[in-house]
Amino acid sequence: MNADFTAEELKFQKEVQDFLKAEFPQDIKHKVDNGIRLEKDDFVRWQKILYKKGWVAPNWPVEYGGTGWTPTQKYIFAMEMGLYGAMEPVAFGVKMVAPVIYSYGNEEQKKRFLPDILASNVWWCQGYSEPNSGSDLASLKTTAVRDGDHYVVNGTKTWTTLGQYADWIFCLVRTDSTAKKQEGISFLLIDMKTPGIKVSPIYLLDDEPEVNEVHFDNVRVPVENLIGEENQGWTYAKVLLTHERTNIAQVPNSKLKLRKLRDLAANTPDGFGGSLLNNTVFARKLAEVEIQVLALEYAELRTLAAVSVGKAPGPESSILKVVGTEATQFIDELYMEVAAYHSLPHIPEQFAEGFDGDRVGKGSLANSSNVYFNNRKKSIYGGSNEIQKNIISKAVLGL
Amino acid sequence: MNADFTAEELKFQKEVQDFLKAEFPQDIKHKVDNGIRLEKDDFVRWQKILYKKGWVAPNWPVEYGGTGWTPTQKYIFAMEMGLYGAMEPVAFGVKMVAPVIYSYGNEEQKKRFLPDILASNVWWCQGYSEPNSGSDLASLKTTAVRDGDHYVVNGTKTWTTLGQYADWIFCLVRTDSTAKKQEGISFLLIDMKTPGIKVSPIYLLDDEPEVNEVHFDNVRVPVENLIGEENQGWTYAKVLLTHERTNIAQVPNSKLKLRKLRDLAANTPDGFGGSLLNNTVFARKLAEVEIQVLALEYAELRTLAAVSVGKAPGPESSILKVVGTEATQFIDELYMEVAAYHSLPHIPEQFAEGFDGDRVGKGSLANSSNVYFNNRKKSIYGGSNEIQKNIISKAVLGL
Amino acid sequence: MDFSYSDEQQMLQDSVQKFVYSQYDFDTRRKIIKTDTGFSAEYWSLFAELGWLTVPFKEEDGGFGGSAVDLMVVMEEFGKGMVVEPFLATAVLGGGLISELGSAAQKEAMLSAVMEGSLQLATAYAEPDSRYNLASVGTSAKKDGASYVINGNKVLVLNGPAANKLLVVARTSGEKFDRDGISVFVVDASASGISKREYTAVDGHRAAEVQFNDVKVSADSLLGAEGKALTALERVIDRAALAVSAEAVGAMDCLLKKTVEYTKTRKQFGVAIGTFQALQHRMSEMFIECQLARSIVIMAAMKLDTTASDAEKAKAVAAAKARVGRAMRKVGQESVQLHGGIACTDELDVGHYFKRVTTIENLFGNTDYQLVRYASL
């Protein structure tokens, strides 16, 4: 057991740092540092730079474009990206649909879809949840009925993040309504330009249209867009859910947020002549969450280490989801606490590109409540934290 | 709505204070103030003094020896008693069996038992729980089989607090094993001197034999000791459980403990030249629990006020149990925190009457862990806090 | 000791409750928030007509009586409707300062206008550096002949956009943290040298950051004795803290009720999620929080209506605000969590209650501030 990086690992770390400093676009960095909303183009542009470097998809098999890194290298890469504020590629393509395609798709599908995902030529979104399914995902009702060489899709998907930008959507659809609920589900790729698809925005608590409802009205999807076998979609989706859990702990991001928070607190008067950081009650809380993130980091490293010696990422990884999201949410609370009165304004234009009016509050503090509100979703989506606790009690504790 | 006492109430408060100062025995007060264990005689002696004054049982109907006080007077009395450190009469007689006797007993039983309870001539204990019943009280298995003019009782009762001192025990026994579990239970009074009864101590985490198992081996109990009707015992017991909840919030006691804690913290160095009370982190926690007890006090007062205008103490009073026990337990944690290293010794003899060796730790700090360990029972007994939450969710929220 | 409402209080409660229930549903509120002013002038007139704007004021000032319990009754019902009309800013904060500090002439001139609904007020006290310390005043008011000249920046001026007059807390002498030397001035919102950065807060209420650049005011705009305003300001802010705590009690009751109802109807895995014991226990804990919050707000309101010392009253309010703060966080977060995704949308009222209680926690001293303040009193 030892915590040191090898000389090669240190060299690699330096390489990542240098790359980020040289290649992460200044204007995007400015946005990230100041809490300004990122647009589609920012994500695409940055992913194309990563693509040029060959660093889009560390977890993919090398044959499809993966990096072939060791677990430690992957950890270093994710950590340096996160600490620098560089975004990960949007997950829906790289982390979510791609593993299903390269694991269960046919050669034709791999060739057709994977390169465009890697190169950020196509924007994907996810069609899993439905208005009435929620945590009980397998109860989904969107149907796909075979009609010659097509499936005819009808139904509504919801919580479709950034669906307004998407070229393609991957969906779970019901192809056999007589089977048990998990057994009649198929995995279908759908071109968003197909007639009959309508996207309507859902405004979240920060008043941003981050997610959408996607309605399917007799949408005709070629059968070659089916992944694997009909009615086996649930099996594939479960694998995808495991991949989705990678970096669900969000340690690099939390560390960056904590670092910024510490700076902000050091520069925030406590109202009595000192700084908030020197206020013991605040400092104690900050310490508590810093330590929580540290414990989480090592819990994640231990999981990765277990995976690297061939163990599957077990249900234990549910704790990464629970603890990671709760840590994020607690950090959000501390931002509001630093912001105090300045946590209350709702001035979205101040956090849009090109704003040059009077600013309220230091840095992104005037957006701290909105961030807090928005991030309440984290303990709900991706398998709610209650579902994760069910998984732990059943699959780990055997209750 | 107003928070002021009337002139009469203030006069009554003064009367209680004067009475306590004059009549609460100095030697018992010394024990209470220094955390020295109280013996049976202490309880009996003090109750006899209360008896002389007519103040043993404020909640009893006047005809049996109650005081006829208004709810505010009862509140004042309980608060002054608690703040002075004067013990309430042991609950098993006055608060637990007596209400069942005067509500459901016959005239003969009332005459036979109530005066001795009031005068502290007879020590009662409770025979409800059994090794396998726990929170599912109605699953009890101790049987009472009719045999002529007697019931023959067999089985084991447990968690019988101070049973080693008891002259009598009131028991729930199964008289019909064919009925539904709640419907075959009877309420029986049993003389502890009856042949076939064996009391064995159970040592709790503080190593004290506070509770006992009581074994019944063909114990013959005269039928005239049955309260009310055969197989109706569960109904009576439920009423008793409501009475048991009186002062379950333990506000006066918590207030006294907090007051002492504040003094101790003021006189405890924080190791850096200040006092623990001036340590903001500690002071904040102390404030939190003081405020919790204050909120609890008003929650209890609101319940009492509702009762006084004729409303039954509803399932809402479950919150008094939950919050009251948790507050006590949290205060115990703060005592350990003040005690620091001195929370660890286990020196029971130091807290027994007449100890004159070297003392370890200030006041009763060297017993703080034992108090903490012992009081973990509070969230378990009297209907565990989990049961209380079940009650709230079913009976209050309708879930 | 008496926990029942007087007949007048009962009537007041019925009246506000009826209004909220029948005229202030969630859609109506949503429309009001989206108007230019962010509140309904029509409803404001109705509030005046029904006498609600007189509630915070003493009888000798022409008010309903000014008891804290009365105020609690109104605010709790407002909390249930998430009422955005500037009752707090105008009648409790601004009106409160005039009532505490004003001369007979000033009261005559302004309080009746407030109670009639024709005068809107805003109080500019918080500063970028002050956090919750009311004595931390950097804004200066310098005597200049028969006038004062005010310079400084104020933040979170509630009702700043609509107010006709601003009550400005400024330092007339002393150093930044001195308790002495703090004064309050009544300034016309249109006075020269005032610039406002107006905004909508996350809870839909309107506020502004206000800059004072050489704003000249006459000596008679001074409220009370020069440099002696702090204790009155503290009393008024505490009364406002109690008011929003009572509002929170109303809001939390709605959150709990809505959450319980939702879990009874929302089905997952073939059953209503309200049948899951883990959720039942959490709702029981929400209920406990609601009950304790209500209890301690009643405690503080009753305490303010006694003849207790200022320190005792401040301690009672600190306790209430701190305890309600803890309850709000728990009840707010759990309501959203138990509803799931739907409560994360702008569409459902639950998220808006959550925003309002979150705002309340940050107003007039957050939980930790009040805990430490309680400990120091």
Added chain:
Amino acid sequence: MDFSYSDEQQMLQDSVQKFVYSQYDFDTRRKIIKTDTGFSAEYWSLFAELGWLTVPFKEEDGGFGGSAVDLMVVMEEFGKGMVVEPFLATAVLGGGLISELGSAAQKEAMLSAVMEGSLQLATAYAEPDSRYNLASVGTSAKKDGASYVINGNKVLVLNGPAANKLLVVARTSGEKFDRDGISVFVVDASASGISKREYTAVDGHRAAEVQFNDVKVSADSLLGAEGKALTALERVIDRAALAVSAEAVGAMDCLLKKTVEYTKTRKQFGVAIGTFQALQHRMSEMFIECQLARSIVIMAAMKLDTTASDAEKAKAVAAAKARVGRAMRKVGQESVQLHGGIACTDELDVGHYFKRVTTIENLFGNTDYQLVRYASL
């Protein structure tokens, strides 16, 4: 970065695990605690024989290697058995100070005896007023010719009753809170002027309060340079804090396992209580606490074995002790609550694990102390 045990570590773990499993069941422990000395001399010899007493020591001192990870391996298994033999007091604390500060001759004279099992040590550092601040030393050691004369009171001297030698932290110069001027002396337990108030702690371990009244020791009993002992003492106490944190990880694993097993068999209302979702979620949370505690202890142990600065190492230990502290409280309390009454009795092992983790939280700085310390480092 490597999270696997070396072969030696794996063998060490197997060896201790096997001992605890086969020779240290709950009844055996109970009997050991009730003996006069409160530990088993036979087992102590066995520890020496199996080489476990060499684990905390460097190879150059004749030890196993002295890595923090090795120590973690042993302590975790000890935690599962609630081993009461004075390994911590003798080998980690006392032996650690000698290893840090001792001259070659002192090490020669004492460390081999410790590793052979023939010398028992105790460290007298905490004082009635010191709380967790190691620099707060009121006990004085005054030079008197070729001797020092020690006066003062020490509390919670672990293994105080059985120790042959006491390592006494005393001030040779400076004021009470100065970091400079703190020295360590090795004093014979039978030296004249020492009086002990011996007791059993709530967790069954033995300790003493020790008074030093004009205790005269020769100059060669000084360990290291006069007045320069504090940083070494801090390192040793941190190592002990890491050791008990690892012990807690073992104890918590047992608590969780026993609680899960119990709820699977204990029936109420006709079903095993482990089927109640509210309890399932609470056990899931206990599992999370156990995993986070284990993770952060591994972090701290690995950090101690690097070449990081003293401050970084101290910060890692503070983090671990604080986080484990929070976990212990939750896992301990929940284990008792979920077991119900039976866990409140002396009879069941659960209560004893609970006592031990409660004790550990109070040793070497409790949770809040470590959090504030972490923030200051």
